[in-house]
Amino acid sequence: MRQVSGFASHQGSDGVTPWDFERRDLRSDDIRVAIDYCGVCHSDLDAIASAAQGEDWLVPGHEFTGRVAAVGSAATRFAVGDRVAVGNIVDSCGRCAACRAHQENYCHDFPTLTYGGRDRHDGSRTQGGWSGEYVVREDFAYSVPPGLDAAAAAPLMCAGITVWEPLRRWQVGPGSTVGVVGVGGLGHLAVKLAKALGAHVAVFTTSPAKADAAYALGADDVVLSTDAAAMAARTDSYDLVLDTASAPHDLTPYLRVLSMDGTLCVLGIAERLDFDPMAL
Structure with a gap:
């Protein structure tokens, strides 16, 4: 496990506050992303308000860009230093008709969301991109083309x-x-x-x-x-x-x-x- 810093909402909070938490270790097909920019979506604001009524801490953010900081042993699509973007889905079942058609957003078993979802391997709660880094399956990260402003590209992963x-x-x-x-x-x-x-x-x-x-x-x-x-x-x-x-x-x-x-x-x-x- 690796400790990172982020901004989270929690019971009784007004907005978000700094929070240190742990990211999982890299699995074989993962990459670790050092986050540079993360958008603010209206759904983030709704999630913050909901988390303030619950018991769990929640780090929002589902549209971010950054650079690959580490790769898993079987990851082949990216190298350390590559610019990448991640949207609001970070995993899916990979077996249903929707997933086989590369339409993971329609996963019959429901996709794993970037935050507020459940990891399909260990059941832990996913925490989002309002943080210093993120660990994600390489299949759910996307190259940011040279010349494209990384800050402007982040919101394209949701609204875009x-x-x-x-x-x-x-x-x-x-x-x-x-x-x-x-x-x-x-x-x-x-x-x-x-x-x-x-x-x-x-x-x-x-x-x-x-x-x-x-x-x-x-x-x-x-x-x-x-x-x-x-x-x-x-x-x-x-x-x-x-x-x-x-x-x-x-x-x-x-x-x-x-x-x-x-x-x-x-x-x-x-x-x-x-x-x-x-x-x-």
Whole structure:
């Protein structure tokens, strides 16, 4: 075991406080990452608040970058000194259909989360990236390309990959039309990535004040979603709509702007999903 320092929430705490704890020894297929940067996700804030009501100490952080400090005896993908990134999954069963398809986030046995999960070997609780280092299976670490700012890359391991997967899954590229609902943490990355892939991108927002920001991100069109006439004018217009809004809202208007056989991908975690079945 190796002692490291981090920031943790615990029963009765207000936010996080410094905490020394132990990381497990390297297994044969592990790497040890010296963490340089870790993002702050809204889910981290929720986890901190929940931990303050419980008995266990919890180190948040599930989107980080750093350098490989050590490798296990059978690890072959990385060498000491390599720049790597880690997201919110650090292990899975490796046997189910989802894992075999490299979709470990859908692991039938549920993936091991970067923090607040349970180690699949010893049952210990995982602690996150708001710490000096992390031990992870090499299959769940990813190379950071030369020239990519490591600090900026860290949030891509959560918000970035959330919007990137559907863009690649539905093969967005030149000639594609993409709508993005909301311009928050997920939405602004969806706009930038879809535009970089060559798509025509429209942003749907309830706030007129966000129009300038949306255009600055690269949007070709900004639509006020509360404007019924503006929404009606976009009927049958988009191959893919990424809904990143987390507040409860009616999906029907976004179903109606889809082109024939278009796809609405709901990425925000709303309390419920409301829509008119006739719009499907």
